[in-house]
Amino acid sequence: MTGTEVKALAAVPPGVRLGPVSFVWRPWVVCVTLLLAAAAFLVFCASIGVGEFPIGLSRVIATVVGGGEQVDRFVIMDLRMPRALAGLVVGVALGISGAITQSVARNPLASPDILGITGGAGVVAVFLVTVSGGTAAAVVDSVGLSGAALAGGLGTGLLVYFLAWRRGIDGFRLILIGISVSAVTEAVTAWLLVTADIRDVARAQAWLVGSLDNRSWDDVGVALWCTLALTAVVTVVAFQFKPLHLGDDVAAGLGVRYTRVRAVLLLCAVLLAGVAVSAAGPVPFVALVAPQVAMRLAKCPTPPMAASGMVGALLLIGADLVARTALPISLPVGVVTAVIGGPFLIYLLVRANLR
Amino acid sequence: MGTIAVERPVPGGVAEARRRRVAGSVALVLVLLAAVVVSLAVGARALTPAEVWRGLSAAPDPDQRLTEIRLIVRTVRVPRTVLAVVAGVALGVGGALIQGYTRNPIADTGLLGVNSGASFAVVLVIALFGFANPFQYVWFAFVGAAVAGVVVFGLASIGRGAGNPLTLALAGQGVTVFLAAMTTAVALSDKASLNALRFWNAGSVAGVGFDVIWPVVAFVAAGLVLALITLPALNLLNLGDDVARGLGVNIALSRTIGIAAVTLLAGAATAACGPIAFLGLMVAHLARYLTGPDYRWLVPYAGLLGAVVLLVCDIAGRLLVRPGELDAGVVVALLGAPFFAVLVWRGKFKSA
Numbered sequence: 159m160t161g162t163e164v165k166a167l168a169a170v171p172p173g174v175r176l177g178p179v180s181f182v183w184r185p186w187v188v189c190v191t192l193l194l195a196a197a198a199f200l201v202f203c204a205s206i207g208v209g210e211f212p213i214g215l216s217r218v219i220a221t222v223v224g225g226g227e228q229v230d231r232f233v234i235m236d237l238r239m240p241r242a243l244a245g246l247v248v249g250v251a252l253g254i255s256g257a258i259t260q261s262v263a264r265n266p267l268a269s270p271d272i273l274g275i276t277g278g279a280g281v282v283a284v285f286l287v288t289v290s291g292g293t294a295a296a297v298v299d300s301v302g303l304s305g306a307a308l309a310g311g312l313g314t315g316l317l318v319y320f321l322a323w324r325r326g327i328d329g330f331r332l333i334l335i336g337i338s339v340s341a342v343t344e345a346v347t348a349w350l351l352v353t354a355d356i357r358d359v360a361r362a363q364a365w366l367v368g369s370l371d372n373r374s375w376d377d378v379g380v381a382l383w384c385t386l387a388l389t390a391v392v393t394v395v396a397f398q399f400k401p402l403h404l405g406d407d408v409a410a411g412l413g414v415r416y417t418r419v420r421a422v423l424l425l426c427a428v429l430l431a432g433v434a435v436s437a438a439g440p441v442p443f444v445a446l447v448a449p450q451v452a453m454r455l456a457k458c459p460t461p462p463m464a465a466s467g468m469v470g471a472l473l474l475i476g477a478d479l480v481a482r483t484a485l486p487i488s489l490p491v492g493v494v495t496a497v498i499g500g501p502f503l504i505y506l507l508v509r510a511n512l513r
Numbered sequence: 514m515g516t517i518a519v520e521r522p523v524p525g526g527v528a529e530a531r532r533r534r535v536a537g538s539v540a541l542v543l544v545l546l547a548a549v550v551v552s553l554a555v556g557a558r559a560l561t562p563a564e565v566w567r568g569l570s571a572a573p574d575p576d577q578r579l580t581e582i583r584l585i586v587r588t589v590r591v592p593r594t595v596l597a598v599v600a601g602v603a604l605g606v607g608g609a610l611i612q613g614y615t616r617n618p619i620a621d622t623g624l625l626g627v628n629s630g631a632s633f634a635v636v637l638v639i640a641l642f643g644f645a646n647p648f649q650y651v652w653f654a655f656v657g658a659a660v661a662g663v664v665v666f667g668l669a670s671i672g673r674g675a676g677n678p679l680t681l682a683l684a685g686q687g688v689t690v691f692l693a694a695m696t697t698a699v700a701l702s703d704k705a706s707l708n709a710l711r712f713w714n715a716g717s718v719a720g721v722g723f724d725v726i727w728p729v730v731a732f733v734a735a736g737l738v739l740a741l742i743t744l745p746a747l748n749l750l751n752l753g754d755d756v757a758r759g760l761g762v763n764i765a766l767s768r769t770i771g772i773a774a775v776t777l778l779a780g781a782a783t784a785a786c787g788p789i790a791f792l793g794l795m796v797a798h799l800a801r802y803l804t805g806p807d808y809r810w811l812v813p814y815a816g817l818l819g820a821v822v823l824l825v826c827d828i829a830g831r832l833l834v835r836p837g838e839l840d841a842g843v844v845v846a847l848l849g850a851p852f853f854a855v856l857v858w859r860g861k862f863k864s865a
Contacts (some may be wrong), residue, residue, distance in 0.1 A: 345846035494693030
């Protein structure tokens with residue numbers, strides 16, 4: 159074997175085959191993902207520890223793994239844990255959802271906020287909050303606000319998908335249709351707010367910007383299980399998705415039914431975004447920023463799913479921590495993510511244009 | 514891009530085309546007048562045209578009923594109708610100009626962040642200075658609209674992606690999401706601006722008096738004058754920058770005047786009515802369909818169509834959910850979004 163041949167072989171990452179599953183072993187990506195997970199866990203613990211009753215990191219970890227004092231257990235498990243856990247779950251869901259939409263639309267700027275999913279969930283939630291009446295109250299009692307918002311997000315996502323369908327899905331059309339559907343949901347939301355009672359308006363408005371205030375274990379439980387289940391589906395289907403980056407024809411040649419794979423993944427992305435919105439409201443920009451940051455850290459050509467989820471969690475919990483403690487007035491987490499996300503979007507646009 | 518089409522040869526030649534365009538504009542003016550009459554008559558309290566006329570006339574009348582009619586017509590219906598016409602003209606002309614200057618068929622003042630810039634500025638000054646009268650914050654709405662507009666256009670025109678419809682739409686949407694979150698943050702910490710915001714944000718032509726309408730009219734008039742000045746150059750610019758420069762157009766000056774006109778028009782309309790998206794986009798396409806690509810005809814048509822569409826949407830909003838009201842901005846969005854979707858779906862424009 160000559161020297162150049164050895165070099166060429168070394169440049170290709172080694173493949174791993176476990177029964178029917180085969181993947182490429184990329185140590186760097188795995189390292190980055192693990193580091194991000196560790197960082198997310200630390201911020202998670204910090205978020206539990208920081209507050210009016212500060213608790214040290216060691217006590218937080220001791221309590222989380224099962225030990226700890228009575229007082230710590232109450233403050234941590236009953237008061238702060240649901241909020242931090244909601245941040246974690248929502249961040250992961252938004253990160254993965256963004257990674258999928260950006261990969262499918264082949265555009266770094268495609269995210270659930272822009273595709274109208276969060277807007278659809280927002281309309282339903284504002285409708286339920288502001289229109290007090292027999293039916294609405296019954297719906298809130300039976301399904302819960304979260305479930306209804308999830309249904310709204312899902313419905314809007316499907317609407318955008320079918321409106322953009324024309325002998326296949328094109329990323330360009332998907333984004334433009336998404337923007338127009340978003341505009342309608344915004345208009346209807348604005349109208350609902352006009353016709354509502356001022357007391358409900360503040361509640362709806364706080365919900366609309368994305369917030370983790372007053373989360374209970376009930377709110378978190380549903381979001382947690384949904385996210386876990388959807389992440390499992392995404393993990394399985396993602397193996398089929400990889401070849402799609404080589405183009406539809408190559409993917410078809412490799413035996414991938416690309417329309418079906420793409421539809422399943424988009425459905426998962428919509429559901430993940432819907433779960434996130436139902437748990438925390440439409441927190442802006444996390445789904446846009448997280449995959450792009452993960453992609454740069456992991457040095458991947460496309461957004462890596464797991465790392466995107468971790469960055470999403472890190473971003474959301476970190477932003478919530480800042481919103482809660484570092485600002486003169488306590489603001490919803492969505493305001494902080496918007497402050498981070500707006501300039502980042504501008505950076506992405508300029509980068510995409512200059513390339 | 515699909516819209517910069519070569520003018521099709523018209524059967525009968527230039528004179529025939531000109532005659533048809535004049536006839537069309539006369540017809541549009543008549544439709545607008547009819548819409549104005551309907552707008553004065555229709556509402557929570559329906560009036561006959563004769564009653565409207567008596568309400569408008571200055572003739573003294575001791576009748577109690579007439580006083581009531583006069584009150585409705587003069588303080589509610591007339592300001593509302595005037596504002597719908599003025600804002601409609603402003604948004605229509607603004608939309609046509611934006612599409613011309615960016616050579617981008619999906620350009621629209623509402624979709625490009627200009628509205629959200631105005632919203633943010635309004636909420637901010639209400640929270641900071643406690644302004645209660647639209648007359649006070651109308652100026653800040655301009656500043657907000659101008660800054661947001663310049664940022665979005667600047668972003669979208671950097672580098673190779675310049676003129677790509679998707680880039681512009683995304684820049685607009687990104688800035689909108691960002692500013693919306695900021696706006697909400699301010700509104701949540703200040704109850705007065707929250708209340709002002711929700712009424713302002715739906716996009717309505719109702720509930721504003723002439724003290725606000727007159728400055729708006731002044732700004733819109735200034736914007737229209739600038740628009741008229743820039744029309745011949747706009748025609749040449751659409752032949753391409755190089756050709757226009759060769760024909761003696763000062764491109765930088767012409768662009769500056771154009772953007773200034775758009776800012777005046779969109780800023781004034783937004784300051785008075787709140788954000789109304791899709792109107793400029795829709796009527797610019799309708800106008801182009803009716804007149805062809807000559808901006809000297811296209812822009813006035815877009816203005817007239819803008820007034821008609823906004824007025825009709827406002828009337829429809831009054832009738833659709835009686836006894837409540839649907840704000841004009843909501844009706845325009847419900848009409849405009851499908852219009853936009855059809856444009857996209859038909860592949861009228863492709864990513865560059």
